[in-house]
Amino acid sequence: MKIKLLLLILFVQANSFAQAIYEDERYVPETDPQVLQKLEEWQNIKFGLLMHWGAYSQWGIVESWSLCPEDYGWCERKKGENPQNYFEYKKEYEGLQKTFNPVNFAPEKWAKAAKDAGMKYVVFTTKHHDGFSMFDSKYTDYKITDPNCPFSSNPKANVTKEIFDAFRNEGLWTGAYFSKPDWHSPYYWDPYFPPLDRNVNYDPELYPKKWDKYVDFTHNQIMELLTDYGKVDILWLDGGWVAKKSEENIQNAYKGKLAGASSGFIKERTVNQDIRMDDLVAKARKKQPGLIVVDRAVHGKNQNYLTPENRIPEKLLPYPWESCIISGGGWAHTPNAKYMSGRTGIHMLVDIVIKGGNLLLNIAPTPDGKWQQGAYDLLAEFGDWIKVNGEAIYNSKPIAPFKEGNIGMTQQNDGSAYFFYLAAEGQTEMPSEIVVTSNQPAQGAQVSLLGSNTKLKWTKKGNGFVVGIPKSLQKNPPSKYAWTIEVSQIKK
Known part of the structure; x- marks a missing residue:
């Protein structure tokens, strides 16, 4: 009994410690004057749109994560002809590229609805962890514009460009979500080795040339987005486990895992994956001066604002932050999704803004390129309320x-x-x-x-x-x- 009590105390302490790290101690202020000015402007606009969309939307499953060998109920393999065989499943999952054809894609309608709702910026998933590029990258064939994808012949096939142009035309900022891990790349998940978890499946320190190829691939894709797609205001990088690991970061990662563990099984390793963020950010800001960079969950100067996920902090926080919240269903398309009520959404926006944060509300497009009616209905409720009360929200x-x-x-x-x-x-x-x-x-x-x-x-x-x-x-x-x-x- 005493041992159980001790374990409970340790768990509570670890959880409290992990939250304290995230919410009180894990922010390094920016020093670039242009970025500081941009951050101040961003903190004033309060309300944005996040969109998870990819070939996986056809199955109505959680984005990417069913490819990950980690044992979580929410990413269990349930679709396809042979979900019990991991390698067959991965082939079938990646084969979704050959049937992805969102012929009803009309980003202008999305942008108008977002603007009318009072949203001021959009963050779009240009590439999630599965590696499927929703833009015309010259560094991969696993993309929406490849001839293997039926939508590639559509005039709007380069959907990232179309989305950015449509939202800019409505006066919204644009943000590029980009996954640092790429589970399709042979330089991240080398086909010689089986994937073990979410991490690179080899030791970058034992295979430095292979890792260098992956770093170059990642930098090249990001620089494409910052060079060929007009003004980009936010680079929103996901996959915080892909980072250079200092001893401090390793210790904090371990404490964070302990805080979230329900048993003695730790579901992911801590691997040194130096993606050379400082070099990347320097190059990025030469192309896009003042660019806000969000290197999510990586302690350091390249995380210009913090992003509590699907939750709202309990207190006012002393640094720039944004809660990314699902509006209905999951992050990715969920058939017959039930959306939050207008009351819930508006109270959520108020709760975030009074604590100094921004709300990034996720809406998931359907496989054929539409939004569900529930999303439009929810945004209309926001818009009606913002028209009356917006002066208490923006710039506050x-x-x-x-x-x-x-x-x-x-x-x-x-x-x-x-x-x-x-x-x-x-x-x-x-x-x-x-x-x-x-x-x-x-x-x-x-x-x-x-x-x-x-x-x-x-x-x-x-x-x-x-x-x-x-x-x-x-x-x-x-x-x-x-x-x-x-x-x-x-x-x-």
């Missing part, structure tokens, strides 16, 4: 204590402050009074409700204030799910 900064009960808060540089009343499930009418205990309007400040021209009466209450809501507004609020009180100036 957190204000202490950032939240009390169901009220979140932000401020603008001009001294104005905003208090979001987050409605309960099913609540359609505003309360007669809204009470804020932590902040108070300055003498002579005006108080109003976004979306209404009515000036609201308020009274002091301790260190806070009480706002009265007229009956006309109670029954007919200007938006759904969350209502925003604006205070022209708060007391210092």
